[in-house]
Amino acid sequence: MHDFAILLRYDLLKLKNYLLEIRRSPKKLVSYFLFAAWIFLIMFPAIKNSGQRAFAVTGDTAHIVLAAYALFTGFIMFSSFFSALRKLSYSFQMGDVNLLFPSPLAPNHILLWSLIKKIPSDMAKTCIPALILTPTMFNMGLNIEGILLVYLSIVSLGLLITPVSFLIFLVSVRYGKERWVRGILLISIVWLLFSWLKYTQGNLFSLNILLGYQAPGILNFPLSGWILQLARAAFFGAAPAVYTAIFLVALTVLAANCLVYALARDYYEDVLELAERLETIHAAKRSGKTQGIFQSSSAISGLWQRFLNRKHVTVERRFPGSRAFMFNQVVKYRRTGINEYVGYLAPLSVITGLVTGFIALRNGQALDHGLLHAQNGILAYFLFFRSFSGPLSEELALPYLYTLPGTFFRKALAVNTLPNLRFGLNMFLLNLSYAMIVFLHTKDTGIFMPAVLMSFLVTSLFFEQSNIIALTHVLLPSSLDRKLFYPLMLFVEILIVGIPALIAGGLAFWFTHSVWFAEIAVLAANTAVGIVLLLLSDKIFPYLEMREFAE
Secondary structure: OHHHHHHHHHHHHHHHHHHHHHHHOHHHHHHHHHHHHHHHHHHHHHHHOOOOOOOOOOHHHHHHHHHHHHHHHHHHHHHHHHHOOOOOOOOOOHHHHHHHOOOOOOHHHHHHHHHHHHHHHHHHHHHHHHHHHHHHHHHOOOOHHHHHHHHHHHHHHHHHHHHHHHHHHHHHHOOOOHHHHHHHHHHHHHHHHHHHHHHOOOOOOOHHHHHHHHOHHHHOOOOHHHHHHHHHHHHHOOOHHHHHHHHHHHHHHHHHHHHHHHHOOOHHHHHHHHHHHHHHHHHHHHHOOOOOOOOOOOHHHHHHHHHHHOOOOOOOOOOOOOHHHHHHHHHHHHHHOOOOOOOOHHHHHHHHHHHHHHHHHHHOOOOOOHHHHHHHHHHHHHHHHHOOOOHHHHHHOOOHHHHOOOOHHHHHHHHHHHHHHHHHHHHHHHHHHHHHHHHHHHOOHHHHHHHHHHHHHHHHHHHHHHHHHHHHHHHOOOHHHHHHOHHHHHHHHHHHHHHHHHHHHHHHHHHHOOHHHHHHHHHHHHHHHHHHHHHHHHHHHHHHHHHHHHO
C-alpha cells in the first residue's frame, strides 16, 4: 500500500498545481463555462419536450439502429484487439514508461494505478456520445431505464477494451503466442459472420440481413454479445438474460484488471524485447539478409507470409522538403490500406450506401432524398467531434515539420492532400452506391446529381477541418492549452464553419429559390474558408514558432 500512497500523493500534487494554474489564470474557466453551456444546449430540447414523442420507433427502425451499433462496436473491439498484438501505444502514455525505469516502485503497482485512473476517464469519454444522443433517445420514446442501459452498454465497451487488450499484448509478446491469439480472433470473426448469415437464412438482398445481429451465437458471444444485449434491452425491454450480461461484464472487468496486475510485473521489458525483435527484422530486410528471419514450415504458411509481407513497404526513394511529408503519407497508407488511395473503409462505405438505399426503397423515401441527406448529415455531425485530430495534428506533434525546409503552406498541403483524396473517394463510394441502388429500382437519373453534390459538400467540410487543425496548433502551440480550451476551440470551429456557410447558402437560396444553388454556395464557402485558413496559418506560423523558441 505504500507504493499506492506515493502514487496518490504524486497525483494530488499534480492536481494542486493544476488548480493553482487556474487560480493564476482565471480566464481558463471560460472554456469550461462554454463547455457547460454547450451541454445545456444539447440537453435543452430533451428537457423542453420531455414526455413528447417526436417520432415513433418501429421494430424495423430499432433493428436497423441495433444492427449498425453491433457492427460499430464489433469493429472498434476487434480492431483494438488486433492492434494489441504488437503495440500498446493507445493504452498507456510515455509518462508511465518514464516512471517505470527510474522508479523503485513495483511496475505492476504503477500499471494498476494507471488502470484505476483510466476507469473514470473512460467512463467520461464514453458518456459523451450517450449524452449527445440523449435528446434523440428521449424523442424516440425511450424511458430513463432505456437510456441508462444504452449508457451502460457504451461504458462497458470503454471499460473492457483497455485491460483485455493489455492481456492480449502480454500473451502474444511475453509468451510468444501471437499466431495463436490472432487465430482465435480470426475464428471469432468468422463465427460471428457465420452466425449472422445463418440467422438471415442467406437472404442478403433485403432488409432481413439487418436482423442477423439477433442470432444466439452473436448475442451470447463474450464481450461484444453482452454489450449488444444491453443496447437491445433499451428498445425491447430488459429480460433476465440482460442482468446476467451486466454481471458478466462487471465480472470480466474485475477479472481482467486482476490478471493485468498479476501478470504485469516488468511488462516494460516485454515492450523492449518486442522492439528489439522488430528492429532485427527491419535491419535484416534493409540488408537483404532475411534468410532465417521468417520461417515457413509449409507452402500454405509461405503463402500466408507473402500475403502479410505485402504490407512491408520498402523505401526506395527520398524526397526533400515538403514532398517528404506526402511520401510519408503514401508509405503509411500502403501499410494500413489496400493502397495509398483506397483503404478498408472503402468497401464499408459501399455496403453502408447500399444498406441505406435498401432502407429508402422499403420506406418509400427514395424520391425525396431524405436518407441521402441524413447519412451525410450524420457524417458531418461526427466530423465536428473528430475535431482537431488528423494527419497534420500528428505531424505537428513531431519536430520535423519545424526543421525541414519549406513553407508551412506547402508542408500542410503535402500532409493533407492524400487524406482528403481518400476521404473524398469514400464519400463518393458511399453516395454513389446509394444512388445506384435507388436508380436500379426507380430508373430516376436525377438521384446522381444530389449524390455527387453531397459528396463534394462533406469533402469540403473535411478539407476545411484539416486547415482548422493547422490554425489551432499555430494559435495554441502548447498541447496543454489545446486540451484546456478544447470546448472553446469547438465553438470557434462551429462559428468559422457555420457562419460563412449559412450566409452563402441563405443568400443563394433567397436570390434563386433553388436548393441546388444553395448547396453549391455552401460548397464554395467551405472551400474558400479552408483556403483562407491555410493561408492565414502560413502567414502567422513563423512568428509564433520564433516566439515559442524564444520563450
